[in-house]
Amino acid sequence: MNVRARIVDWIPAIVVFCLGIVVWQLAIDIFNIQKFLLPKPASIASAFWTQRSTLWSAGWLTLKEALGGFAIGSALGIVFATVLARFRRIANALMPIAIAANAVPIIAFSPIFNAWFDPLSPSPRMATAGVLCFFPVFVNTLRGLTSVRPAQIELMRSYAAGEVEIFRRVRVPTALPFIFSALKVATVLAMIGAIVADYFGTFGSLGITIKNSVSLFDFETAWAAILTASILGVAMYVAVSLVERFALQWDPTRQERGTA
Amino acid sequence: MSVVEIKGLTKTFTKGNVTALRGIDLQIEPGEFVSLIGPSGCGKSTLLRLIGDLTSPTEGTVEVNGKAAPKARADHDYGMVFQDSVLFDWRTVAKNISLPLEMLSWDRAKRKQRVDAMLGLVELQGFGDHHPWQLSGGMQMRVAIARALAFEPALLLMDEPFGALDEMTRERLNIELLEIWRRMQSTVVFVTHSISEAVFLSTRVVVMSPRPGRIAGSVVVDLPQPRTNDTREDTRFFELVTEVRELLRGVGADEHGAVEAETR
Amino acid sequence: MRAAATKTLTLVVTVLALAGLYELYRWIWVTTGWSWPFKVDDITLPHLWTIFRALGEPSRSQGPLLITVLLHSAWFTAKEALAGFAMGAIVGFVLAVGLVHSRLAQRALLPYIVASQTIPILAVAPMVVVWLKAGWQSVAVIAAYLTFFPVTINTLRGLQAAEPRAHELMRSYAASKWQVLWRLRVPSSLPYLFSALKISATASVVGAIIGELPSSIQGGLGGAILNFNQYYSIQPENLWATNVIAAGLGITFFLAVVIAEKLVVRRAPEHVA
Numbered sequence: 001m002n003v004r005a006r007i008v009d010w011i012p013a014i015v016v017f018c019l020g021i022v023v024w025q026l027a028i029d030i031f032n033i034q035k036f037l038l039p040k041p042a043s044i045a046s047a048f049w050t051q052r053s054t055l056w057s058a059g060w061l062t063l064k065e066a067l068g069g070f071a072i073g074s075a076l077g078i079v080f081a082t083v084l085a086r087f088r089r090i091a092n093a094l095m096p097i098a099i100a101a102n103a104v105p106i107i108a109f110s111p112i113f114n115a116w117f118d119p120l121s122p123s124p125r126m127a128t129a130g131v132l133c134f135f136p137v138f139v140n141t142l143r144g145l146t147s148v149r150p151a152q153i154e155l156m157r158s159y160a161a162g163e164v165e166i167f168r169r170v171r172v173p174t175a176l177p178f179i180f181s182a183l184k185v186a187t188v189l190a191m192i193g194a195i196v197a198d199y200f201g202t203f204g205s206l207g208i209t210i211k212n213s214v215s216l217f218d219f220e221t222a223w224a225a226i227l228t229a230s231i232l233g234v235a236m237y238v239a240v241s242l243v244e245r246f247a248l249q250w251d252p253t254r255q256e257r258g259t260a
Numbered sequence: 261m262s263v264v265e266i267k268g269l270t271k272t273f274t275k276g277n278v279t280a281l282r283g284i285d286l287q288i289e290p291g292e293f294v295s296l297i298g299p300s301g302c303g304k305s306t307l308l309r310l311i312g313d314l315t316s317p318t319e320g321t322v323e324v325n326g327k328a329a330p331k332a333r334a335d336h337d338y339g340m341v342f343q344d345s346v347l348f349d350w351r352t353v354a355k356n357i358s359l360p361l362e363m364l365s366w367d368r369a370k371r372k373q374r375v376d377a378m379l380g381l382v383e384l385q386g387f388g389d390h391h392p393w394q395l396s397g398g399m400q401m402r403v404a405i406a407r408a409l410a411f412e413p414a415l416l417l418m419d420e421p422f423g424a425l426d427e428m429t430r431e432r433l434n435i436e437l438l439e440i441w442r443r444m445q446s447t448v449v450f451v452t453h454s455i456s457e458a459v460f461l462s463t464r465v466v467v468m469s470p471r472p473g474r475i476a477g478s479v480v481v482d483l484p485q486p487r488t489n490d491t492r493e494d495t496r497f498f499e500l501v502t503e504v505r506e507l508l509r510g511v512g513a514d515e516h517g518a519v520e521a522e523t524r
Numbered sequence: 525m526r527a528a529a530t531k532t533l534t535l536v537v538t539v540l541a542l543a544g545l546y547e548l549y550r551w552i553w554v555t556t557g558w559s560w561p562f563k564v565d566d567i568t569l570p571h572l573w574t575i576f577r578a579l580g581e582p583s584r585s586q587g588p589l590l591i592t593v594l595l596h597s598a599w600f601t602a603k604e605a606l607a608g609f610a611m612g613a614i615v616g617f618v619l620a621v622g623l624v625h626s627r628l629a630q631r632a633l634l635p636y637i638v639a640s641q642t643i644p645i646l647a648v649a650p651m652v653v654v655w656l657k658a659g660w661q662s663v664a665v666i667a668a669y670l671t672f673f674p675v676t677i678n679t680l681r682g683l684q685a686a687e688p689r690a691h692e693l694m695r696s697y698a699a700s701k702w703q704v705l706w707r708l709r710v711p712s713s714l715p716y717l718f719s720a721l722k723i724s725a726t727a728s729v730v731g732a733i734i735g736e737l738p739s740s741i742q743g744g745l746g747g748a749i750l751n752f753n754q755y756y757s758i759q760p761e762n763l764w765a766t767n768v769i770a771a772g773l774g775i776t777f778f779l780a781v782v783i784a785e786k787l788v789v790r791r792a793p794e795h796v797a
Contacts, residue, residue: 012632020636093538099722099778104771105730107646107737107746111753111763116562123561188641195644196734210647219651226647233642314692334698346689350711350790359707363697391790 039220044227047220054209059228062194062206065122066236069129070190074183076130077137085145085171086163095142102135110197125205129193133186137179144178145171180244187236195229261326263415263447264288264311269320271306271473279472280306284320286466286475290414293441293448295458295465297504298511303473304451305419311449312340312417324415336364338415339408343423345400347392347407354379354388357407364411378406381440398429405437409444416441416448423453431489434460438487455508459500460487467504469511476511479503543572570761575768578761590762594748594769601732601744602773604660608667608735609728609777613721615668616675623676624683624709625701641673645731650738662739667731671724678720682713718785725777733770745770 021041028040039047048055084091110128117123148170156166198207206229213222269284280303288294296304309315310322313329324332332338339360347356354375361371379385382402392400401421408416422430434457441448452458458465462481469476481500483491491497550571553564562568579591587593619637623630649666656662686708694704736746745766752763 009631012628013635016632016636093534096535097538097542100771100775102726104767104774105726105733105745107730107734108749108763108767108770111749111756112568112760112767115756115760116568191642192644192646196646207644207647210644214647214650222647222651226643229644229647230639230642234639237638237642309692312696314695333696336698338696340693340696342689342693344687344689346687346693348690348708348711350714360697363699363703363707 039223043220044223047224051221051224055225055228058206058209059232063232065125065205066129066190066194069126069193070133070186073130073133074137074186077134078141081138081141081145085142091142098135098139106132106193107196125194125197128197129190132189132193136185137182140178140182141175144175148174177248180248183240184237187240188233191229191233191236262287263290263325265323267321269310269322270318271310272318281473284475288447288449290447291445292464293462295450295452295462296468297452297458297465298468299470302468302470304468308417308419308449308451312338336411337413338417339413341404341408341418341421343420345404347400347403349392352388353390353403356403357410359407360410374410378410382406397425398433401425401433412444414446416446418448418450420451420453455501455504459497459504460492465504467507477507546572567757567760570764574761575764578765583762590765594766597743597745597748598769598773604663605667605728605732607664608731609671609724611664612668612671612724612728613675616672617679619676620679620683623680637676645669646734649735653739663732663735666735667728670727670731674720674723678716679713682716683709685716686712714789718781718789721781722778725781726774729774729777
């Protein structure tokens with residue numbers, strides 16, 4: 001792995017970032033954009049600093065909720081998919097339901113989760129994050145476990161391999177790219193879920209910070225909090241990507257794509 | 261004027277520092293059917309792709325119809341057929357054949373006429389509205405050939421087109437290909453692994469040696485035309501096959517090598 | 525025909541089975557009084573029957589039937605979602621076409637495109653509403669925001685999906701970049717595009733509902749959710765009923781894309797085990 005080449009890869013993105021900040025700062029001055037619409041990067045940066053303790057504790061809280069939801073939702077998704085891969089009939093019957101359930105706007109369930117769990121505990125938010133993670137992971141894992149080429153199954157049978165062996169040696173490796181793909185999506189969803197759930201809650205996490213700041217017209221803090229959430233989401237995504245890179249070293253199509 | 265004129269051609273791939281071809285000189289006259297044969301790594305496919313300007317030489321020149329290869333490509337001077345027929349599965353058979361014509365902006369009526377003619381040429385009339393996956397491997401290859409000939413190029417470049425087919429389909433398509441060659445009076449450059457196929461089809465067989473790729477020799481095939489299944493049982497046929505095989509042995513392709521024995 | 529009938533039958537049976545499981549779970553938890561993961565009573569898990577009955581009753585005294593109210597709200601939200609879906613799909617597609625032609629652009633912009641999805645849309649929604657002056661346009665923009673990302677990423681993959689030999693074939697025709705795009709890349713990308721559109725279909729509905737919340741738009745499903753959330757402890761069934769309708773809207777959008785896909789995409793059938 002050529003480290004220098006990979007750092008060079010990031011230069012265009014960094015250039016765009018710096019340009020973006022500069023343009024942002026200038027545009028506000030030139031077009032006289034009101035600060036309540038879009039604060040200057042400089043003032044957002046200073047809000048970051050002055051509010052850092054609030055942002056830190058709120059961010060940490062939200063991160064825990066998102067991670068908790070991510071872990072539970074993804075684990076359940078994988079477990080369910082593994083079980084259903086075995087019972088193909090039931091899986092086929094449930095697929096349309098799973099897809100339909102994925103279509104339900106999660107925001108509609110937040111109030112119900114608040115009624116189920118103590119609104120002051122992290123549970124409603126973890127539940128929201130978990131539900132959002134469950135479906136992509138479930139659907140993708142199931143697809144991955146069942147996308148094995150018939151020829152490969154036949155080969156294993158010619159070795160008198162049982163279902164467990166086939167699962168271990170063929171289905172799981174085939175499923176891994178699908179699973180990681182879904183996990184990456186799930187990290188982002190978990191973060192969004194945790195924050196969306198805050199809309200109906202009253203607890204001291206990032207979503208509340210944002211909501212309160214907006215209502216106080218403190219847009220600098222609001223943006224600082226939004227960026228915190230964004231950074232945390234990206235951090236989770238990158239973490240999963242690194243694990244994926246390690247686990248899927250053998251997959252040639254991954255490198256060619258060069259996309260997220 | 262030769263159809264293909266190659267002088268002092270060398271091709272190195274920087275990745276892995278491989279010299280695929282060194283010092284190739286080759287001339288192909290109009291109407292010839294030239295096969296390129298050799299063991300794995302002799303660069304025959306690379307040579308074909310250099311003629312088609314799908315890759316560029318490191319040294320030397322490639323001229324097609326008296327022009328530089330890139331210009332010949334831009335002028336649509338040749339048609340190409342790959343081992344994997346590379347049909348677009350979102351298009352019907354007829355639309356696959358008309359692809360190059362659409363790119364040349366032919367009008368609809370002219371396209372339909374030519375496509376129908378091509379379907380007749382490869383004996384797939386009535387299959388125009390099918391999709392590629394509904395056809396057998398041999399039929400798909402015939403569509404690929406029809407597509408390559410759609411705008412009637414004088415030169416046909418074929419990279420092991422029948423490699424993925426069974427022997428019987430192969431032999432039948434060999435005869436069909438010769439018929440098409442005769443009718444269209446094209447020039448064909450044909451890459452193959454099979455000695456018997458090379459001898460059966462060609463007017464000349466060019467044998468290549470590997471590492472680095474070079475032309476080791478060529479065998480002129482003086483069998484009478486038109487060639488039929490009977491030709492395969494001709495004594496002269498066996499003699500020529502043996503001649504080619506000896507040349508190949510000389511360049512390091514033994515019976516277990518990447519070149520097919522005649523009896524399989 | 526037989527296949528369709530069997531499929532529908534399986535679906536109905538599955539739904540009924542799941543409904544049965546729900547009621548069974550409910551009955552067990554109520555009888556035993558277990559409180560993990562949460563306590564079960566009429567407030568937290570209303571009977572399925574009461575939910576459906578609530579649809580047939582007025583939501584306010586002398587008001588229209590709940591189901592009428594909800595269907596109106598659903599239609600309201602659907603229009604916003606559709607606008608957002610169209611916008612997002614077009615932006616996503618154009619972005620993908622731009623990116624596929626430039627590795628540099630990919631490296632420069634993709635990190636931000638991915639990062640854009642980490643920004644909690646719910647948090648940005650109030651600001652979008654202020655920028656664009658509350659109204660259906662801001663809701664559509666928020667819906668578009670959730671829609672464009674899957675389309676961009678998947679279309680980009682699809683545009684790169686054609687085998688190298690096919691690209692060589694086009695090169696042998698001296699095809700221009702434009703010709704390669706429309707004759708090879710775009711047709712190859714259709715399965716990926718529709719895969720993304722299926723995700724986007726539901727995402728646009730989610731976006732529309734989320735967009736309505738800060739705009740205090742009363743006429744859509746977002747408004748209905750906020751409304752019935754307030755009275756949840758008194759009448760939980762109304763909120764559950766709203767969710768059923770919201771689910772129905774999401775599913776309808778999804779099915780529309782599935783049908784469109786069946787009409788547009790003709791490919792070799794996949795062989796999977």
